[in-house]
Amino acid sequence: MAIVPSIFHVCLFLLAFEPGLIWGTPCCEPVQATDNDKLQFALNLEFLEAEFFLRGALGEGLDAINSSLAKGGPPPIGARKANLDPVTHRIIEEFGYQEVGHLRAIVNTVGGFPRPLLDLSPGNFAKLFNQAVGFTLKPSFDPYANSLNYLLASYVIPYVGLVGYVGTIPDLTYNTTRRLAASLLGVESGQDAVIRTLLYERGKEEVYPYGITVEKFTIYISALRNELAMCGIKDEGLMVPKELGAENRTTSNILSADAYSLSYARTPQEILRTVYGTGNESCPGGFYPHGANGNIARSFLVRDKY
Template sequence: MTASGQAATDTDLVQFSLNLEFMEAEFFLNGALGEGLDDVSPNLAQGGPPPAGARKANLDILVAPIIKEFAYQEVGHIRAIVRTVGGFPRPLLNLRRQNFAKFFDEAVGFTLIPPFDPYANSINFLLASYLIPYVGLTGYVGTLPNLTAPASRRLVASLLGVKAGQDAVIRTLLYERGSQTVLPYLLTVAEFTNRISALRNKLGKSGNKDEGIRVPVTLGAENKTTSNVLSADVNSLSYARTPPEILRIVYGTGNESLHGRFFPQGANGKIARTYVTVAGGGRGGYK
């Protein structure tokens, strides 16, 4: 359903995911290569504005090629979606260090000094990356049952598989470093993931659909593990999120009609635009 009460079509649902695919593509491309979609495949941006603040990250020899692989996978995802259901212009993205710093301050509950910089090193970049593919993953899990056309279902199932793999790799790399203190802060990698997940749950307003890389045994697989490399529910099934829940998180406002954070002018596509229109604020109309 869209905010107007009209049933969302397969095209609406699949196109909605382009917003997160654009965000991931720009973050990973710039982080690994120092260049974005306008350099790698400019036609896919469809005239949308370049991201603000994206830059090359200081990645080590293990993490750099992994992020490069993720980056090119995102380019392929955007192309596949556009070819299957059409697309829309890339929305304005805020990938500035200061924007991530504010998110991390909110997650930990106090002001980090110095401000968190996702581009400073591999650990920081992985923690910032922890923010992104998982949200897209839960979105695809929520979308798949609502699709009717075989082509749309095949596409989303394929996208879901790769997204789940990306998230698992990021979580595994962080799990290996779980007890490591993130310098110069007094929090460990595991503590950061727990607090980021808690904030996403708070913003999503739909209960517990997000867990850090280490959990109490009561939340572990079959109540027997504290490792949580694959985030899943009590039956070890993937969590699902709806478009409004996703918008609440990526806007950083807890309100699907109030844009901000990573999408300062709002997400694009019919579904996202109906929430802005119904709320009577921001930019009306669809893109």
């Protein structure tokens, strides 16, 4: 009887015996797909942001606010209400409602798909932060413990959507989808700027009880995203060497941008490598235990190739 390998076992095989497929020359080229598929791909990140922000602020997510948008997809794993101060709570609540609007805008324009399974548990964030700093944090990092932890966890998320829209817009064919993507990009970049500014104000503060400053955490996280996504440096923390600062004149880096102070761009492959936490767009994990949804994301899954 033939044995069909699970996606988990195939990924283990690739990591163990074919490392070149994981860490070799990555594909950095845009995917060939329709405008609809490209915008629908963004739904994966909008679901992630909506659930993290809504549940962090309110203790309830999309199923309570607008269940029709979830299209029967499973509820997230481990998400909970965060212990936020009043100002941070108000900001995150607003972000959550904005993400609901983004989901509606995309679905109304190009259609949608069921919410993918999301892992927003403290354990998943702890694993990511351990991976970023290079050792096991003790106690485990808990994104919901306080406002600073939550902002650091939030630093992980909107920027990935931002660079995805920047990468998508030039390859869209129709004015309708271009306008929508540009409008979505405007709010995503605003969210990222707010989060980075709030963290910059506390940049020299050590995150209790780890003895690591806020700005150092952002540098670690950005370096990890560059490592996972591959395809060059497209992510920077709150402080950079002067040669990477705006016009080579500043070490502050409140807005992450290239040598021309333009936003970085990433492809769907780069984004999947990052949010899966595996460095491989064919091996799910991280925030998406079963993989992201939509034609683009599903086309990369190894279970569809074996």
